Amino acid sequence: MTAKLIQIPGIANHHQMVWQVRVLEIDGRNLVLSYLAEWSKKSPADYKKIMKVLFMVGQQDRIRDEKKVKKSKTHDGVYEIRADKGSARLMFFYDHATQSAVVCTNTYWKTKSSEREQNNSFELCARLKKIYEQQNS
Numbered sequence: 001m002t003a004k005l006i007q008i009p010g011i012a013n014h015h016q017m018v019w020q021v022r023v024l025e026i027d028g029r030n031l032v033l034s035y036l037a038e039w040s041k042k043s044p045a046d047y048k049k050i051m052k053v054l055f056m057v058g059q060q061d062r063i064r065d066e067k068k069v070k071k072s073k074t075h076d077g078v079y080e081i082r083a084d085k086g087s088a089r090l091m092f093f094y095d096h097a098t099q100s101a102v103v104c105t106n107t108y109w110k111t112k113s114s115e116r117e118q119n120n121s122f123e124l125c126a127r128l129k130k131i132y133e134q135q136n137s
Contacts (some may be wrong), residue, residue, distance in 0.1 A: 002027055004136040005101060006056060008036070016058035019094070019102045024132055031124075032090065036105040039088055046088035053081045054090075057102050074119065075126040087111065089118075090126035095136075103132060 007013075013020070023032045053068045059060035060086040063069040072078040081090040095101035105128040108121040131132045 001131065003101060003132050005103060006030065008031075008033070008054065008104070011058065015055055016074060018057050018061055019032045020100050021054050021058045021102045021104065023104045024128055026128070026131060032077060032104050034105040040078070046083040046086040049083035049086055050088050050090055053083075054104075057081065057092075072122040072126075073108070075122045078122050078129060079126045080118075080122070087119065091121050093125065095132075097133070103129070105129065130134055 001090060003026050005020075006025050008021060008023055010033075011021055023030050023045060026122055036047065036050070039050065053063070056063055056068065066082075067084040068081045068082060072080070077093050077112060078095075079092050081092060081104075083089070089108045089110055090104055091106045091108070092104045094100050103126045107123060108119070
């Protein structure tokens with residue numbers, strides 16, 4: 001199994017002064033870029049909100065506003081970027097070993113207030129985080 005980080009189109013390195021925001025790719029597949037492309041066409045308001053927060057994450061040590069970034073209560077070190085008052089969600093974690101990367105792992109589309117759906121997304125992110133950390137330890 002090969003895990004690597006890939007750049008997100010539209011987010012240049014000079015926009016990332018604190019953290020390098022990347023997508024996790026495992027064995028040539030990722031669970032983020034196709035959704036971002038789809039959201040940009042089908043849900044441009046949500047896409048713009050997600051991209052705005054991605055820019056902010058790259059430029060700040062931590063975002064504490066839960067309208068923008070929410071930390072999982074049950075999965076250590078796993079977060080969700082939120083399209084405030086929208087449905088798009090992007091799961092991520094910080095790469096503390098290098099202190100340089102925010103690793104986006106998966107997405108979900110919030111259609112209703114479902115804790116189970118949100119927990120499943122946090123769980124998937126936690127599993128992908130573990131794979132990434134094992135590959136990079």
